[in-house]
Amino acid sequence: MKKWMAYLPLGLLCGSLLVVGGIWKSVWNHTWSGQLELRHLEGDERALADFDIQCEITDMMNRWNFSIKDGALRKESFTLSYEEEPVYGSRKTIGNWKEGTIQLWGDDVEFQPAADSKVETLDRVDLSLLEDDVYIYPGLYDHEGNLHGTTCIFEKGQLVLNMRMEAVQKKGRASRSWSYEIPTNLQYTPEEPLANIQIENGEHSMDYKNYWWNDIAVVSVWSESQEMFFATVKTNADFGGSIGLYCLGPRQEESFQDENGMAHQVEKEPVATLAEIPVSENRWVLGLEDVGEGLLVFIGEPDHVTVELYGYDGTLLDSNRIQTEEPVHEMEIQQTKWKDGRGVFVKGSQKTGENSYYTHFGTGYWVENGTVKPVYQGHSEWTAVGKEKVLTLTRTVDGWDGKAKSVRGNTLNGFEISVYDITEDPAGKEVYRGELETDIDEDALEFFNYFTTKAYKQNVEHQTMKSASNWRLLKVVSVTEGAGDAV
Numbered sequence: 047m048k049k050w051m052a053y054l055p056l057g058l059l060c061g062s063l064l065v066v067g068g069i070w071k072s073v074w075n076h077t078w079s080g081q082l083e084l085r086h087l088e089g090d091e092r093a094l095a096d097f098d099i100q101c102e103i104t105d106m107m108n109r110w111n112f113s114i115k116d117g118a119l120r121k122e123s124f125t126l127s128y129e130e131e132p133v134y135g136s137r138k139t140i141g142n143w144k145e146g147t148i149q150l151w152g153d154d155v156e157f158q159p160a161a162d163s164k165v166e167t168l169d170r171v172d173l174s175l176l177e178d179d180v181y182i183y184p185g186l187y188d189h190e191g192n193l194h195g196t197t198c199i200f201e202k203g204q205l206v207l208n209m210r211m212e213a214v215q216k217k218g219r220a221s222r223s224w225s226y227e228i229p230t231n232l233q234y235t236p237e238e239p240l241a242n243i244q245i246e247n248g249e250h251s252m253d254y255k256n257y258w259w260n261d262i263a264v265v266s267v268w269s270e271s272q273e274m275f276f277a278t279v280k281t282n283a284d285f286g287g288s289i290g291l292y293c294l295g296p297r298q299e300e301s302f303q304d305e306n307g308m309a310h311q312v313e314k315e316p317v318a319t320l321a322e323i324p325v326s327e328n329r330w331v332l333g334l335e336d337v338g339e340g341l342l343v344f345i346g347e348p349d350h351v352t353v354e355l356y357g358y359d360g361t362l363l364d365s366n367r368i369q370t371e372e373p374v375h376e377m378e379i380q381q382t383k384w385k386d387g388r389g390v391f392v393k394g395s396q397k398t399g400e401n402s403y404y405t406h407f408g409t410g411y412w413v414e415n416g417t418v419k420p421v422y423q424g425h426s427e428w429t430a431v432g433k434e435k436v437l438t439l440t441r442t443v444d445g446w447d448g449k450a451k452s453v454r455g456n457t458l459n460g461f462e463i464s465v466y467d468i469t470e471d472p473a474g475k476e477v478y479r480g481e482l483e484t485d486i487d488e489d490a491l492e493f494f495n496y497f498t499t500k501a502y503k504q505n506v507e508h509q510t511m512k513s514a515s516n517w518r519l520l521k522v523v524s525v526t527e528g529a530g531d532a533v
Contacts, residue, residue, distance in 0.1 A: 093478035141268035151210035157203030220302035320360035387414030389431030
């Protein structure tokens, strides 16, 4: 029987409890006695048996693991696990390298005046160019409350890509660090001028940029097959020129060195530039994905999305262009690994306001032997794409039956599971439908009441909606890898 495996973090309960003493012993001994049920609704149950699914339900402090194998659901384990949200400047492990791991310390962009840009330099600090709520370190003010420094204003900027990463040995203390500050061929011309402000006061100094909090971002991937890091930049209509598809190493000949025995160097060039991707107001970079045999670059246009497949040597292996009803400005990528190829599902949305998006693009691609081919069209919360079959999971919405008011209008406590045959129609023919339900919403209330909180004298309903704890139930799905041949 052909099978693939998916890893599904089914739920994320986020809360910030104000805990009073004595709680940790209670947490440690707490076990989940909740209910899980997989109901087969329509179609051939054997279609689901082709899939091995690993699942977990988590809140901020605990994790419950279960699985669906051969169509049967079973609980597996409960663990106490606290995972902090990553903060700016904190390291993130992105892959394995030789006898250690590669950790990303940070990536961002900055701008320097373009060669043909008009530049104005002021011998003073002009805070009017920054956001109203920007924080200024008190030590930067002199004893009279004044700020001293310079302000550089320019209308067109050349983008510089910054990247900091480190390799750390699993055994021993050896490590190696890399820092990149790569001037690119990308020019940025926003509606408002760019500003770099430097403030100095004795031993204290700080730089401020008026573009720090925009949506310009580095997109990067770690390639397991190459043991190398690749990056480019997500662009928008304010960009022109071209942006490189960069390999940032490590080089094969590099190795670990003692952490105290290597001078820190900042590289101004990448290990390699695989391609220069032209961009303009009508052509923008949306995303980057490693697919085992190369790199997928997703490019947006007013009425199309183009995906380009590059080999690791920079060769353009294949490309595919799909028409869209509206522009795609944001993209979510879900990937499933198979023995003979990769399934990639792309969900795209158009920006309709400052914080609002209209999702209208859902396409599944099959990547194999240097080709990329669209094989599925559809929309769901999560989609695993195979060569001939697709599995989708969609959230089911249900009330809390009077136990408490729903959070943000609803409670999400289950998934509808469907399997589609896509051999004849990219929309798919449904061959199985089932439903996975859990009473995690009820357990959330029980678990919430299990603690002593600042709002402990209030009823559960009020705590859920108004207290500092503010429980929210979300369910997020992602894929790790598949097993066996592609279905």
